[in-house]
Amino acid sequence: MNGASPNADRMSRPLLLRRWPRAIAHLDADAFFASVEQAVHPELKGQPLVTGAERGIVSAASYEAKARGVKRGVPLYEVRRICPECILMPSDYETYALYSKRLFSIMRRFSPLVEEYSIDEGFADLTGLRRLFHASYRDIARQMQEAVAAELGITVSVGVSLSKGLAKLCSKFRKPNGITAVSGRHIHLLLERTTLPQVWGFGPNTVALLEKHGLTTALDFISRPKAFVSALLGKVGNEIWLELRGESVAPVNAEIPSRQASISKTKTFTPPSMDRAQVWARALRNLESACIKARRHRLAAQKLSLFLRTQDFDGSGNETKLPFPTSAPNEIAPHLKRLFDACYRARVLYRATGVVLADLTDPRPSQFSLFDDPKRQIENEALFAAVDEAAARYGKHTIFFADSACLSAQHGGERGGIAQRKQQHLEGETARQHIGLPLLRHRLKK
């Protein structure tokens, strides 16, 4: 076909570009983390419950807790005040991930084209499946919902419509345990009740811009001419405009992303600090956490960035290429220090630091280059295998850089429990010593 007569090209084009109306389902688990906890611990069913206890804020609230006014992001002391009987649970990501996998495998029984959009929501392209299932799209969605409830013991809300953008609006329309199917004829009924911030892809900035032009609903938006939208919002806005009009331009992407693109660790500290050593210690601690995660996923970073966030949410950042892929904090620390020195300002109050490892690849380079130091790299691998082992036994950050030692005392104070005290004890022991191979071996033998 390539290079064939222009005539053939003209004939094939309309066929290739024709878009059949699609039927896309969006499945959204209801209060996922909290629901999984209730499925795993049936005695908690019907009780107000939140997860995220280890972070001090609510990451998911069960519907019983929501009914009592508990929302996502609320600090735990608030929860205790609003709803004293509420059960506070730490997050158990391994179990959530397991349920997530099972959720998607149920979806794939209905359609091979399933996109794992996030841990608790996904899209399935149902186009053309009505005959196979002898059922309407709504009934297929219902069957999916029932299979999930029967096999996982959690409820999901499903939206079905002509595009991903519409399906996502539909699934939010009735929650929990809802089904909402909207055909082309009824799109306007959905969109006239949809405010701009509810549209997938419209954040605060876009909403503010559109409101300046007198728009208030999604229906207002799709009623404007394409040229208006293109000029104002560019490509992204254009796609949203098409999707909301029922033309599917964002296909269901069934590919599993090959690997994560970046790993970041951010920590806000209260009170904010002007102290150079303190802020540096925080950044270094972020680096150690990021490296731990990288090693857990068997990834090595080729790019490093650091950002410091000031009191008024201003951020200054900087990034650099690493000379070779690595997940060893002692290799990366000098580069981090350089970035830090470049963006740290004296007499400025900082409230957070963040470290990002990016351009992730396989940890072992296929070949050492002329300038690499293979002996050091291999030693480092052994060293951090030992560090990770110690962490598995005694807790995260059991062994760490001397520079970040000043953090452990305050940190331990916020928590309690035997494990933490044990960790504090160990931290106290090692705090003033730089990590080194012999010391570690010795410690691990004990």
Next chain:
DNA sequence: TCTGGGGTCCTAGGACCC
């Protein structure tokens, strides 16, 4: 209104090469 932490993608501009 923004809590707080972990991510991705798009765009504009500059450097560099042919």
Next chain:
DNA sequence: TCTGGGGTCCTAGGACCC
């Protein structure tokens, strides 16, 4: 040496999402 066009790659920053 100047002029101009075109392509690619990298970087910084913005915006959004869960």
